[in-house]
Amino acid sequence: MDPSLSRELLCKQAAALTVVMVSFVTTRLKRKRFDPEVEPDPLVYVLREQSELHRQRTLNMIYNSTDVECISMLRMKRAPFFALCTTFRERGLVTDREGVSVEEQVAMFLHVVGHNQRFRVVHQAFRRSIQTVHKHFHQVLYAVGELRKELIKAPSPTTHPKITGSYRWNPYLKDCIGAIDGTHVLARVPRHMQQAFRGRKTNPTQNVMVAVDFDLKFTYVLAGWEGSAHDALILADAIERDDGFTVPQGKFYLVDAGYACRTGFLPPFRGVRYHLSEFGSRNRPTNARELFNLRHSSLRVTVERAIGALKNRFRILDNKPFHKYKTQVKLVLACSILHNWILGFGIDEIVPDEEGFTGTQQDPLDDNGSQSQESSAMAAKRDAICNVMWEGRGSSRI
Known part of the structure; x- marks a missing residue:
């Protein structure tokens, strides 16, 4: 076989092998990131668990405690708070999504307007990302606005x-x-x-x-x-x-x-x-x-x-x-x-x-x-x- 043809064939084979290896590594990385069967980093799992526990304790303290605590944090008693959440849920104005309940979304909104808190502060209190707080804040703001004609008469x-x-x-x-x-x-x-x-x-x-x-x-x-x-x-x-x-x-x-x-x-x-x-x-x-x-x-x-x-x-x-x-x-x-x-x-x-x-x-x-x-x-x-x-x-x- 011609030496020049042999070198060309070897180069093609090497290029094909490189493509296969890159594809294999990329696929494995994607599977590791998105495949639910792949175990996450133990530290990440612990942090997520701690955040969830902190969030549940915070929410329970706010609206599953007393009217005094609810007024202090959400600026209203428990009865109007839960009635408001029920109204939003029944009308489809606010829905439970991405693991965030309607009650939590409304609580985050009320925390902002009741105390003039920035999103980064609510992010720390509720252990949610700033993007999540921002999205749900504006969703609840829209939902409240939809009640205008029946409440401001x-x-x-x-x-x-x-x-x-x-x-x-x-x-x-x-x-x-x-x-x-x-x-x-x-x-x-x-x-x-x-x-x-x-x-x-x-x-x-x-x-x-x-x-x-x-x-x-x-x-x-x-x-x-x-x-x-x-x-x-x-x-x-x-x-x-x-x-x-x-x-x-x-x-x-x-x-x-x-x-x-x-x-x-x-x-x-x-x-x-x-x-x-x-x-x-x-x-x-x-x-x-x-x-x-x-x-x-x-x-x-x-x-x-x-x-x-x-x-x-x-x-x-x-x-x-x-x-x-x-x-x-x-x-x-x-x-x-x-x-x-x-x-x-x-x-x-x-x-x-x-x-x-x-x-x-x-x-x-x-x-x-x-x-x-x-x-x-x-x-x-x-x-x-x-x-x-x-x-x-x-x-x-x-």
Whole structure:
């Protein structure tokens, strides 16, 4: 045989043998990695077992213990927590997947929003990868959002028992269906947007408008506006939207002095004592307008109690967030939805007691031209309520 042909044949055989060996080694490596029959490294097995034990102990301590522990960690009692998980599971909004139960997914989400924890902290507490925490957080966030229409609903047009049961408000404010206020939530935005998000606060915020009924439940939430936006402007935007914010004919909301006195919205008298802290047993109202403002404030404080409960329960709304702004807006809505869900099971210790609650002293506000938008009919109605209230005050009633 020709020596050159012999060398060529040997080279081909060597190349074929190399391909076979590489293929064999690759296959063995894949089998070792993915074949369930191949025993993993003993150390890896021990670490996985320890993580699972730690996770189960953590979960049992959180929601299989007491309501006190559950509120401390998840910001709600066991009954609303398990009912929420059951609702998600039955509707297919959150499913048990990849060894992570619905309860664990919801617990991770509540741990983030309740304590403003970063994903890396939840990763350590629950022994899950950051990618797993991120995925399930957004899945639960979506699931909560799906409950919006059934949990954030317009208030009943009938007079609330809170009003009918009090001489201070009945019959003067019998047409009131709730209260409206704006609240600032700390925001994280790009540097070039921060100026627009700085209003009265030092840090960037989003200005959120909320409407609350006298059961302390949110009946409307509009999030996403810049912190520099005026409350009256956000209310005007809410009225123009097609998402269901309307005021029934003849009814009205209580608003603060930053809003105009217009049909459907009743503010206090400007330049007159208003906040509960300005009155007392030795500092009673001296005229009709002061009495009206005092009773207006004592009823409108409901919205401040609801906002206080919301921020006390979900610390992510009262601290600088770690999420994109679009997610921050969704979180305001989600926390409001969860607030209403929790109140469906009764008031807990996170909600401020009405007795002794004087509300928050507001900063002086520019009316932003709101006085020029005032309705003479609504102003006349306010004057009429004020005068009747003063005439029927009695000798010792405030």
